[in-house]
Amino acid sequence: MNDDEEIIYISNVFRSIQGEGIYEGVPSVFVRLPGCNLNCTWCDEQQNMQRKKYSLKRVSEIVNSFATRHVVITGGEPLLSRKIKNLIEIFKKSNHFITIETNATILRENINCNFVSMSPKLAHSEMGNDTVLGEKQRIKPTIIDYYIGRYPYQLKFVARNMEQDFNEIEHVLSLLKTYNRERVLVMPLSNSRMDLFKVQQEMIGLCIRHQFRYANRLQLQVWDNGIEA
Ligand SMILES: Nc1nc2[nH]cc(C(=O)O)c2c(=O)[nH]1
Numbered sequence: 548m549n550d551d552e553e554i555i556y557i558s559n560v561f562r563s564i565q566g567e568g569i570y571e572g573v574p575s576v577f578v579r580l581p582g583c584n585l586n587c588t589w590c591d592e593q594q595n596m597q598r599k600k601y602s603l604k605r606v607s608e609i610v611n612s613f614a615t616r617h618v619v620i621t622g623g624e625p626l627l628s629r630k631i632k633n634l635i636e637i638f639k640k641s642n643h644f645i646t647i648e649t650n651a652t653i654l655r656e657n658i659n660c661n662f663v664s665m666s667p668k669l670a671h672s673e674m675g676n677d678t679v680l681g682e683k684q685r686i687k688p689t690i691i692d693y694y695i696g697r698y699p700y701q702l703k704f705v706a707r708n709m710e711q712d713f714n715e716i717e718h719v720l721s722l723l724k725t726y727n728r729e730r731v732l733v734m735p736l737s738n739s740r741m742d743l744f745k746v747q748q749e750m751i752g753l754c755i756r757h758q759f760r761y762a763n764r765l766q767l768q769v770w771d772n773g774i775e776a
């Protein structure tokens with residue numbers, strides 16, 4: 548079969564601005580893939596995600612119709628898809644700048660993306676779950692090392708319990724071979740604009756103390772919980 552006709556499951560495709568991380572504010576097309584290997588208690592994506600079949604060619608046509616250079620492949624956990632490499636290759640043909648948003652627990656070698664945005668999940672992501680996977684399943688230092696060694700990257704942590712979470716982030720970083728502290732970002736766990744405003748002062752204080760970069764959630768600030776763009 549021709550690669551273009553291969554089928555991939557997609558949740559949705561939309562255009563907005565990158566709301567999180569070092570490319571904040573950059574006009575981007577988001578391609579969301581369903582399914583995840585983790586089960587974060589606060590995950591707003593897992594439950595209501597659609598799962599629609601598309602040919603790779605069709606996804607690429609939709610993405611190209613937005614005439615936007617940056618493409619963000621997110622999820623769910625997009626690296627779970629065995630078609631991810633081919634999806635990226637087809638976007639590359641139209642000169643897109645490709646970011647992968649991943650929880651950094653899945654190793655996919657030789658993917659041709661431009662930027663890997665890793666969000667390793669802290670212990671609070673599992674609090675209250677019936678089955679707890681634990682640190683060994685959530686944090687895979689050798690996988691994080693692999694991506695750090697081969698791609699431009701950011702490590703984007705979601706924090707909720709302030710001091711405790713910042714100490715846990717330091718612990719995760721201590722497991723890595725090497726990393727650039729300027730590439731470490733911390734973002735508040737918020738699900739509304741009000742929530743974001745409430746916690747940001749305290750979190751910025753902690754970011755300054757730990758020398759991490761504070762990451763906003765611009766989409767929440769702009770659209771609150773509404774539909775983006
Ligand atoms: N605007 C906007 N920026 C984002 N950055 C990462 C997102 C994600 O859902 O992974 C996301 C998202 O859903 N919307």
Ligand code: SF4
Pocket residue numbers: 583584585586587589590591592593622623624650668
């Ligand atoms: S890793 Fe991301 S997509 Fe997966 S359950 Fe956690 S928040 Fe949801």
